[in-house]
Amino acid sequence: MFASGLIAFPITPMDADGRVDAAALRRLVRRLVDAEVDAVCVLGSTGSYPFVARDERRRAVEAAAAEIDGALPLMAGVGALRTDHAVLHTQDAAGAGAVMGLLAPVSYTPLTDEEVETHFATVAGEGGLPLCIYDNPASTHFAISDALSARLSRIPNIVAVKSPSPPGPEAKDRVEALRASTPEGFSVGFSGDATAAETMIAGADAWYSVLGGLFPAPLVAFRRAVAAGDIEEARRLDLALRPLWDLFREFSGLRVVYAAARLTGLCAADPPRPILPLPAAAQAKVAEVIANLRGTLDPRL
């Protein structure tokens, strides 16, 4: 199963004109390979895929594939507002070395379930890659119901779902509900770093992680603790990261990881406009939290 374990989402370093800095992206991806994440997904929401032009998307996938060199599975965001564009992005990603596409129902005009189902069936049929359903209503403004997930999960070539993680106490029920509505062997995973830990403890297949795309070490440790059945240690790690989760909630994961990448010298890119770098006061908070975590949790942050 490709979509399993800790799946790390790096940012896509770009200049102001949207040109991908392939060398900077490769440095971020190298860090993820070295940390032994289970898979890398470029051009997720954290990778700003809707802001990246077709040729630049292909360059980003090629750069990541070259750096990974088969060491682990590479996923790529393939979503687009137009169905034909999503098909092209998927074909491009396949040609550039990705083994799975992450497809969100990006919307402007609100979409119906039938429209989303047709969209997914078209991309799955013509794109040439296994797909993960990307359910992220906060960005796509379309919520995939369990009934729709059930239908989508039976389309050939659709093999996984990335669902928003619920509050901790509801994690077990959400995992079970998605398991019940999808076929045997279908990968059930979650995003939303602040609450995803409990879904893994409850038996989810994958954590699609924003923080894991920049600071993979503590999340790889979490993943290993869960795999070893050491839930106490897993919860300790998640709890230690809570100051970061609070910043994600306050400013969004995207803005925080851009600030953290710059503050720690890993990457000096800014998010694509109109998204602005965090204001100075917020950056100071990010710096303080990272400094504390380096002292108390993991110096590799």
Added chain:
Amino acid sequence: MFASGLIAFPITPMDADGRVDAAALRRLVRRLVDAEVDAVCVLGSTGSYPFVARDERRRAVEAAAAEIDGALPLMAGVGALRTDHAVLHTQDAAGAGAVMGLLAPVSYTPLTDEEVETHFATVAGEGGLPLCIYDNPASTHFAISDALSARLSRIPNIVAVKSPSPPGPEAKDRVEALRASTPEGFSVGFSGDATAAETMIAGADAWYSVLGGLFPAPLVAFRRAVAAGDIEEARRLDLALRPLWDLFREFSGLRVVYAAARLTGLCAADPPRPILPLPAAAQAKVAEVIANLRGTLDPRL
């Protein structure tokens, strides 16, 4: 004032690959000029602007400008997810003959007020066209507060706002709130055909109309009734259109006008995928409503 009266929003006829059918668009625009709408806006949400590539957007504006030939003001949607793209679309629209740009805060990653303000200031400063603020949270997923409207309305080159119309009984208060928060001479207008009539009766400057882009006659009659102070006649016309407003609410204005354009032989285009043509049962409802209105209200529908 450019942004005044009945501003009609035609669909953008395109083929499955997103190529604009300029001749079909000109036929739709001709109908609007002949009906004496006050202005035409191409590439609004009804014109599917987020689905239209840069070159095709320019072709659409050029086609409309050629057909209008100075008879009335031409507006064009210039919104984009990226700030630099919105600037380019605005410059293109200016070069192609538009006299005003309609700028929405299109979002994927949810935006902050500061980000939207910077986005608007950049496009207003570099785009080369007066701008209308396009507040349409149902599509852009960003709601422009009155406080933000107040700040945006003081940016040079931002001259109008298109705001979602409230339920009828709240129309007067909304018009007054927007008047109070924007400068003297700033155009306050509304969209949302099903409830926009009462905002015009309450003194709004403009009705940004989806139906007006296909069936302008009854809305021009409405506009004239309001101008003549014949509120009873204005309300009669709006009430007569209620069966259409109900369809707009049920299926969206966009899907209904595409179906109506095809059913009445005005234009055979389909909306861009993933948006699907209305199912047969819904099309039958649209046909029935139009047939009834042709008999009871206006044979030009």
